[in-house]
Structures are given as structure tokens and as C-alpha cells.
Amino acid sequence: MIFIIYTSYLIAKYEIPFKIYDLIKRKNIKTGVLICYIMIIKDFGSSIAGNELSNVIIRQRRHFDKCINYNHDFVSIIYLSSLLISYNIKFKNIRILDALLNMVRAKPSRVIFVVRTMAPRHFTSAMRKIQENSVKQLLTNSYLLVFDDTLWKGKQLLNHAKFLIAYNLCFTEKEFVHSKFYGSTNFTSAGLGVSSRASNYEEFTSSRKTSTYLSSGDLYYLKRIYNHIQLKYLLYTDPKYARQIYLEYAKYIDTLLKRRIPKQLDELYMGYIESLIGYFGFISLLEGLPGKKLTDSILDSVLDKHPPPNPFELEMLITPRKHAEKMASILGWSEDNIFSMLERTKSAISSLKNSIEDRYLGSPVDKFFIDEEREFMEFLSSFYSSHNNILYESIERWHQSVM
Structure with missing residues (x-):
């Protein structure tokens, strides 16, 4: 059974599709897959993009806390990509990047946080300084990349992809929760919401899926994340x-x-x-x-x-x-x-x-x-092996499930 919700900006402005989705969840319909497709235009004066991104993080934290409290076998995976990242973005009283890093700090062996963004030196003046600050803040507890393996083939240009993909894979209860937020929105205050003077005209999509198995689409993301953390690990070790x-x-x-x-x-x-x-x-x-x-x-x-x-x-x-x-x-x-x-x-x-x-x-x-790199080396020494093994085993479980 598949539930599909597809809506317009006018309805989405009041977060109606998200409320419908939550209603389906409360009815305890457990067969099949729950999917929510939403194409939303964020006009000036709206913070709906930032609010929904916060909702994705809140839900991820809720599943994360549940697995910790019940001592489950699980992994929480966060994959963030943005051309620009402003560290101080805040919606629903949540400082976005701090909330993600706090999950890593709470249980670093069970949280894998991958970030892709642009190298700060491609920008100038204030833009460069803000990007440098964000990169430095993220360096210690995430697998931060400003290039990937297409670079040395002379293929890479801009990292335009803007998304946050979150997995909470609970192997104890066989509940796999997958949330996605993606669109034209950079991870900045103007991109995601409202500032005192101006904000961007943007479009974004959010989807949520709860399942008892991993799909081929999930496998694609897990392999990308697996390759990214290996690249970062080998660069530093x-x-x-x-x-x-x-x-x-x-x-x-x-x-x-x-x-x-x-x-x-x-x-x-x-x-x-x-x-x-x-x-x-x-x-x-x-x-x-x-x-x-x-x-x-x-x-x-x-x-x-x-x-x-x-x-x-x-x-x-x-x-x-x-x-x-x-x-x-x-x-x-x-x-x-x-x-x-x-x-x-x-x-x-x-x-x-x-x-x-x-x-x-x-x-x-x-x-x-620099100090942040030394902290990152300690992070790798303590947790990379666990992260690598969990991702490898997750990918292997998918292969076994389709044999």
C-alpha cells in the first residue's frame, strides 16, 4: 500500500500535507510504504522551508533518542549538501548545524554525518569568511568534502546540489526511516526563510518514508556516503x-x-x-x-x-x-x-x-x-572503523535481501 500526498504552494503554506502525513502515522497503518511528495514555492515572507528542514531534524532526533534509550542496534546517517552554508541559521528555535552536530557528539559511534560544500577560496570578502567559518565548525565531527573523485578527472565544477538526506536504520526493530529535504535552497537564512530585509524566491521538496527494508534508491545513497567517508579517511591517514x-x-x-x-x-x-x-x-x-x-x-x-x-x-x-x-x-x-x-x-x-x-x-x-584537524584525527581514530563497518554491513544486508 502506498500513500502519496502531492500539493501546491497554497496548501503547503499552512503545512497541511505534513499534518495529513502525521495523521496517517497516528492511524498506525503499518503495511506498505508511506510517501509524502511536496513541491512548494517559498515566497518572500515565508519561513516554511526552514521550518520543514527543522522538522526533518526533529524527527531524526526523535528516532535517534528512541534507539539510544532502548539500547537498539542502529545507525543514524545524515548527508548534507549545499553550495553555501551559513553556520548560524536557526528555525523553530533550532540552530540547524548545531542540532546535527549535537547528535554526533551524543553518540559518535552511531552517527555518520557527511557534508559536501564549496571550497571557501572560490568566494571573496564576507562570503568567503562566512563559508570558512562554517567549514571550520563542521570539520571536527563530520566527513566534510569540498571535492570528490570526479575532480582529478577534470570533471568537477560547482557543487550545486542542495539537500539533507537523513536515515535512521534500526536493525533491532527492522524500521528504516528515510527523510529528504532538497530544492533550490542554500543553507542560509535568506534561502530557507525570512530575514529582516529580504529573502529568496525558492522551491523545495520534502519527503518521508518508513519501511521494513532498504530499496535500491537507498542503496545508491548508502554507497555514495560509504565512498565519501573512505575518501576523507584516506586523505587524512x-x-x-x-x-x-x-x-x-x-x-x-x-x-x-x-x-x-x-x-x-x-x-x-x-x-x-x-x-x-x-x-x-x-x-x-x-x-x-x-x-x-x-x-x-x-x-x-x-x-x-x-x-x-x-x-x-x-x-x-x-x-x-x-x-x-x-x-x-x-x-x-x-x-x-x-x-x-x-x-x-x-x-x-x-x-x-x-x-x-x-x-x-x-x-x-x-x-x-590546525586545531580542528587534530580533533578530526582523534574522531577518525575513535569512530571511523565503526562507521565504515556499519555502512558496509548495511549495504551487504541489502544485497542479501534481494538474493
Whole structure:
């Protein structure tokens, strides 16, 4: 039996679909799957997005507390992704990120918290400082990533995905609760709700599912989370792994630097954009490597002379080759303009590459840990093995259930 609730903004504004869902739950209908699909537009003056995100966290905490109180065999998994994260967002008297981190602190062996966001150095001034603060706050007790394994293949650009996925997998009662919140909303006050002056026009969706089994869709998320925590663990515990990641990306960078500079306008344009993507990815990579005292020093020395590409501008510059001349014309860029910009970008990439190879690769990275990284190393030492085993066993249970 499947219950589906699909609604519009007008109804959702008063949280009616959420009330219908709770009514179904109170009726103790236990057969089948409960699903709530909601597409909602958040207009100015509404905090419904932030309120519903808070509801997701409240429900997750409720299931979490129940499993702890009854000494259940369980795991609570939280997977958060946002282009921007403001640490101080608060709705329904809940400071969102603190509420999530408090679950980790309450039972760190049974809570897996993965965060994906943008490297702060891609932004400037206040935007960068706020993002840096959020990243630093999240670093100690979560598996925080500013790049993934698509980066060193030269594929990654912006982390535009904005969602919070929460699982509470209770193996004792065979009750698997899966909540999702996702949409166009960044994890900021303006994105999720109302500020004193302005807020964003956004759309979001929230869904909830309680089941006695894990679906193939659940398996997809669990595998992603499993891969993410392994990547973060190896970066911080295996110097050879971090070095290998750099060397893989360096191969891609070397092809950019050695490539001849074309003369035709469309080829020049495409070459320039690819060099910007390479520089952009290089910054993400260095921000994600361990030893932030050293990586910050390297980035400061290079970015002061060669500022990072604006991520939103870069996204708009990317175009198929057949439209490259048209894009250059719109921008008023001549062959000489693009040639000069391409040369400057290649110089920036070379400077960053030389600094990494001269200062980073041969250094004992743990000497350059900031305090938050040292705390994270203690966290990994105590809890990574448990997290890795729980995720592996959860994935194996799914495979056994479909055999």
C-alpha cells in the first residue's frame, strides 16, 4: 500500500500535507510504504522551508533518542549538501548545524554525518569568511568534502546540489526511516526563510518514508556516503593516498599547460575556459588536502597575485564549441584578449603547481594541522572503523535481501 500526498504552494503554506502525513502515522497503518511528495514555492515572507528542514531534524532526533534509550542496534546517517552554508541559521528555535552536530557528539559511534560544500577560496570578502567559518565548525565531527573523485578527472565544477538526506536504520526493530529535504535552497537564512530585509524566491521538496527494508534508491545513497567517508579517511591517514590524488590531478594539469595555444577564436575561447576549470579545480583540491596551515599559506601566496575564477561567472562561460565564437562576441573578447587571459591563467596554474610540489609534497603534513584537524584525527581514530563497518554491513544486508 502506498500513500502519496502531492500539493501546491497554497496548501503547503499552512503545512497541511505534513499534518495529513502525521495523521496517517497516528492511524498506525503499518503495511506498505508511506510517501509524502511536496513541491512548494517559498515566497518572500515565508519561513516554511526552514521550518520543514527543522522538522526533518526533529524527527531524526526523535528516532535517534528512541534507539539510544532502548539500547537498539542502529545507525543514524545524515548527508548534507549545499553550495553555501551559513553556520548560524536557526528555525523553530533550532540552530540547524548545531542540532546535527549535537547528535554526533551524543553518540559518535552511531552517527555518520557527511557534508559536501564549496571550497571557501572560490568566494571573496564576507562570503568567503562566512563559508570558512562554517567549514571550520563542521570539520571536527563530520566527513566534510569540498571535492570528490570526479575532480582529478577534470570533471568537477560547482557543487550545486542542495539537500539533507537523513536515515535512521534500526536493525533491532527492522524500521528504516528515510527523510529528504532538497530544492533550490542554500543553507542560509535568506534561502530557507525570512530575514529582516529580504529573502529568496525558492522551491523545495520534502519527503518521508518508513519501511521494513532498504530499496535500491537507498542503496545508491548508502554507497555514495560509504565512498565519501573512505575518501576523507584516506586523505587524512594515508600520505601516499593524498599524494596520489595530487599526482592524478597534476597529469590533467600538465596536459593543459603543455597544450599549444590555438589561433582560431573558437579554439582560443574553449582553451581559456578549460584552463579556468583546471585552476578552479586545483584550488578545490588544495583546500581539501590535510595540513591547512600549509595549504592556506600556499593559496594566500598564489591567489593574491592570481585571484580565483568567479564560480558563477565560470558556470555561465561554459558553452559547446559551436557557440564559442558567439559567446566571445557577446563578451566583446578578441583573439588578443583571450590569448592574454589564457596566458595569465596558465601562469597562475603553474605557480600553484610549483608551490605544491616545492612546499607540500615533501612535507610531514601533520605538522601543519590546525586545531580542528587534530580533533578530526582523534574522531577518525575513535569512530571511523565503526562507521565504515556499519555502512558496509548495511549495504551487504541489502544485497542479501534481494538474493
